[in-house]
Amino acid sequence: MLKKLLFALALLATIKSYSQTAQRFFSKEKLTQTGVYYYPEHWPETQWERDIKNIAKLGFEYIHMSEFAWAFMEPEEGKYDFRWLDKVIDLAGKNNLKVVLCTPTPTPPAWLVTKHPEVFLQNNIYQPMEHLSRGNYSTSSDIYKEYTEKIVTQLAKRYGKDNRVMGWQLDNEPARDIDFSPAAQEKFREWLKKKYGTIDALNKAWGAAFWSNMYNNFDQVRIPNQRLLYGVSPHALLDSKRFSVEQLAASLDFQAQTLRRYISEKQWIMTNYMTIGNNVGYDPSRTKHLDFTSYTNYPAAGYNDNGSKSFRMGSMTPLTFSNDYHRSVKGVYGVMELQPGQVNWGPINPQPEPGAVHMWLWHTFAGGTSLNCTYRYRQPLYGSELYHYGIVGTDGVTPSRGGLEFAQYITEVNKLRKQYNAKKAAPQKYVARKTAILSTMDNLWDQDLQKQTTQWNPFEHLMKYLRIAKALGAPVDFVREDADFSNYKVLMVPAYQLVDQAIITKIQKFAENGGQVILTCRTGHKDKNGHLWEAKWAEPIYKLIGAEVQFFDLMMPNTEGKISMAGTEYNWNNWGDILKPFAGTESLAKYTNQFYAGQTAVTKVKQGKGTVTYIGVDTDTGDLEKAAVRKVYADAGIATEDYPAGINVEYRDGFWVAVNYTSQPFNLNLPANAKILVGEKVLPSPGVTVWTE
DSSP states (O other): OOOHHHHHHHHHHHHHHHHHOOGGOOOGGGEEEEEEEOOOOOOGGGGHHHHHHHHHHHHOOOEEOOOOOOHHHOOOBBBBBOHHHHHHHHHHHTTTTTEEEETTSSSHHHHHHHOGGBBBBBBBTBBBBOOOSSSOTTOOOOOHHHHHHHHHHHHHHHTTTTEEEEEESSEEEEEOOOSSHHHHHHHHHHHHHHHHSSHHHHHHHHHTTTTGGOOOGGOOOOOTTTTTTTOOOOHHHHHHHHHHHHHHHHHHHHHHHHHTTTSSSOOOOOOOOOOOOOTTTGGGGGGGSSOOOEEEOOOOOSSOOTTHHHHHHOOOHHHHHHHHHHHHHHSSSEEEOOOOOOOOSSSOOOOOOOOOHHHHHHHHHHTTTTTTESOSSSSSSSTTTTTTSSSTTTSSSOHHHHHHHHHHHHHHEEEHHOOOOOOOOOOOHTTOEEEEEEEEHHHHHHHHHSSSSSTOOOOHHHHHHHHHHHHHHHOEEOOOSSSSSOOOOOEETTTTOOOOOOHHHHHHHHHHTTTTEETTTTTTTTTTTTTTTTTSTTGGGHHHTTTEEEEEOOOOOOOOEEEEETTTEEEEEEEEEEEEEOTTEEEEEEEEEEETTTTTEEEEEEETEEEEEEEEEEEESOHHHHHHHHHHHHHOOOOOOOOOOEEEEETTEEEEEEEEOSSOOOOOOOOOEEEEEEEEEESSSEEEEEEEE
């Protein structure tokens, strides 16, 4: 009890600094800082000084270390050795490099897991993971939590007041599949008791009356295992997903709270997440004690082949989304792993197009990043990532092409720092287009559980509206339900399936106060437990959209639905809501084939000083959706751009930044007073142009 009390008092002592904005850690005049991962434990000590000097010569400002080094910090239980880390930090300081230290929790040492094999997470065949990997521990294990506290405390006491350490990263790419270990099963039952209180409430929330799936008490509940179950309750699956990500968030928060007992107020705490998708095992918004979040992105790893160069450049969407999403979490964000060259773990691992690494760096800058970092400085000579490029090659000294592009970017950012003007306001034409996209992981998970068609991709639907906003030149924030919507001109609500009356009312008030709302198909089907309403289909949103959703239809892959809007015909075959407008509601688009030909697909209704547009259809090309969204901005008097797919233009801190992911050069339409600072008026492929007005 005394230990808990002292811990709470220590946290109260740091609450003042924690409650301030994360921007306090970063000088606006520096714009952003660039660093690189370095693994001294992988290389002879005789090479450390040479490597650190060369990192500094290339222009890097910090090194990132130790996320996989637990066995070097604590080679035997309770016997700590930080002498090697001290030496590298000393070398960093002598070369004017700052340090980002990481907690080493993704890789428990062999002595720990041999003594306590129960700390491993278990997969869906109840098989525990083993040593020789990473991220193999259960976030529900109290034993692992105890060892985590010990190593994090030792690190914090030793380096928490060291001015050379700028901040801390927790773990590495934290994510979890559903864990079926005994520890997780026990914690799941505790989580359910706290959430529902009684077993009757759980049975109701999970729809347990269906197929006689009732429980008599919480001790009977196990984490639902889809491998062993047919037609398992989607409500139970959704809860298991929520539990899993909340356990992960709690483990990160625990590390952050442990660090804060000892570290300086000048040191920040964050973690780095992988790229978000339909069914990811994390939710950055659920952590409470981190100063900000960061992300990992590898654009060219064999995932994109939509044009002659696209497989070497990737798509602009993942970086665009990651910038806007992570900036929206805390206002500040970082990029901890940005691809430095060819990688080794993709389905196909091509060489990036020359200039692509340079473009990716400027793309992250355009979104507002405060930190850029790359994995890694030296290409490894052993281990599972032998073919993964670094800033230098296998000889340890020769810069790779990506390394030279990093050095080029660093030089260019230094030039921009001299041009920075704190008094320069963002252009009004840009601010006027400011757009919020309402989205939660819960909605993505719930749709993914019951897609209803193989052609429905929840995350891709969300990204479609992000791409449309960017094509119109709109700055975007991703927001949750507790956000202040009044900061935006336009609010997009794509496929927001789980609603309650509170969020419906909040959206309604935003429109009535002059906001422009865009909702899309699959919105309002269910309550927050994932139950359909005991009412007409999606009836709670009828007043908001000024129409009734009569039913929805789904096409076969080779069947074409037809829709006419403003004299143009469009094809659709993914999802179609058939709408019946109320009096006073405009019908903007109608179906022209199938048995409901003549019925409405897109509506618009005036709500107070604003409007609500409902786009009830999902197409492959997105052309119909783009035309409908453009009309919303135009009718509201908001001037927009018309950038083609693959061209992204952003504004930050007095600078315009344009990047080109297409396979052709793009001629920018710059104003007469534009002063180009990086690049040319004609954007090469790939390429970047930075200018001021």
